[in-house]
Amino acid sequence: MNYEINYDTQLLLPINDKKTKIIEQENEYEIDENINKIMEHSCEYFGSSYEGRKEGTKKLLGITHKSPIIVEESRRLIFFPTASVDNSKCIWINLEKIDKYFKLDKNNSAIRFKNGNIINLNISYGSLTNQILRASRLKYVLEERISSKKDNYI
Numbered sequence: 001m002n003y004e005i006n007y008d009t010q011l012l013l014p015i016n017d018k019k020t021k022i023i024e025q026e027n028e029y030e031i032d033e034n035i036n037k038i039m040e041h042s043c044e045y046f047g048s049s050y051e052g053r054k055e056g057t058k059k060l061l062g063i064t065h066k067s068p069i070i071v072e073e074s075r076r077l078i079f080f081p082t083a084s085v086d087n088s089k090c091i092w093i094n095l096e097k098i099d100k101y102f103k104l105d106k107n108n109s110a111i112r113f114k115n116g117n118i119i120n121l122n123i124s125y126g127s128l129t130n131q132i133l134r135a136s137r138l139k140y141v142l143e144e145r146i147s148s149k150k151d152n153y154i
Helices: 035-045 050-061 125-153
Strands: 009-016 019-024 028-031 069-072 077-081 092-094 098-105 108-113 118-121
Touching (some): 019 035, 050 125
Antiparallel strands (some): 019 028, 069 077
C-alpha cells in the first residue's frame, strides 16, 4: 500500500474493485487498490483498525450502518460513505473539505469543495444531508471529548 489518507484528501472514488481514484485539494491519483483497503490501511496507519473506528462511531453515536469514520483524531479526519461500504459504488468523502452541497434532481446531488472543485454524486439530497449530519455529529462529539480532556489538565 502506498497511500494514506491525509489532510488534503477530499474523497476516495472507486473505479472498480481493484482501483481507486483519490482526489486531493491539488492532486488526483489512481491507486491500484480497493477503496476499502485504503480506508483500512489509513486507519491502521493512524493507530487503529477500520473495525475499531467503526465500533468507536457505534459507541459514540449508536450508528451501525453507513457509519462515518474518524480516520485520525488530532487533524479531525472524518470521512463518511455515500452508500453501504459493501456497495461497489460507495464513495468516501472528507467532511472538512465540503463547502456546500446541493440537489441536482431526485436521485442526484453535488458537493462543492472548499477549493472550488465540484463532484456530482448518485445520491439523493436527503441521503447526502443525513450522511453529512451524522459526520458532523461525530465531529462535534469528538471535539467535545478532546476539549473536556484539555480542560481537565489545565
